[in-house]
Amino acid sequence: xxxxxxxxRAVIGIxxxxxxxxxxxxxxxxxxxxxxxxxxxxxxxxRLIILAVSGGAFLGLRKFINHLHTNKLNTPxxxxxxxxxx
Numbered sequence: 912x913x914x915x916x917x918x919x920r921a922v923i924g925i926x927x928x929x930x931x932x933x934x935x936x937x938x939x940x941x942x943x944x945x946x947x948x949x950x951x952x953x954x955x956x957x958r959l960i961i962l963a964v965s966g967g968a969f970l971g972l973r974k975f976i977n978h979l980h981t982n983k984l985n986t987p988x989x990x991x992x993x994x995x996x997x
Contacts, residue, residue, distance in 0.1 A: 916972060927968075931962055976988050
């Protein structure tokens with residue numbers, strides 16, 4: 912069960928990373944080219960929403976896995992000692 916949750920967490924983490932770097936690249940190119948219009952603002956808002964949801968899910972799954980492991984074995988999951996560990 913922990914392996915499945917950790918795989919899901921890894922996939923969500925990859926989505927969050929792609930959104931972070933994609934949003935940074937999007938902002939950089941839009942600001943340099945000055946093609947800011949309503950469509951680009953909507954796309955930016957959508958990217959930021961996806962980034963917030965996937966980042967929150969990534970960090971929330973760590974807490975959930977540690978909660979399940981603590982309830983079962985009275986200790987946090989050993990592979991999740993660091994916040995960015997998968």
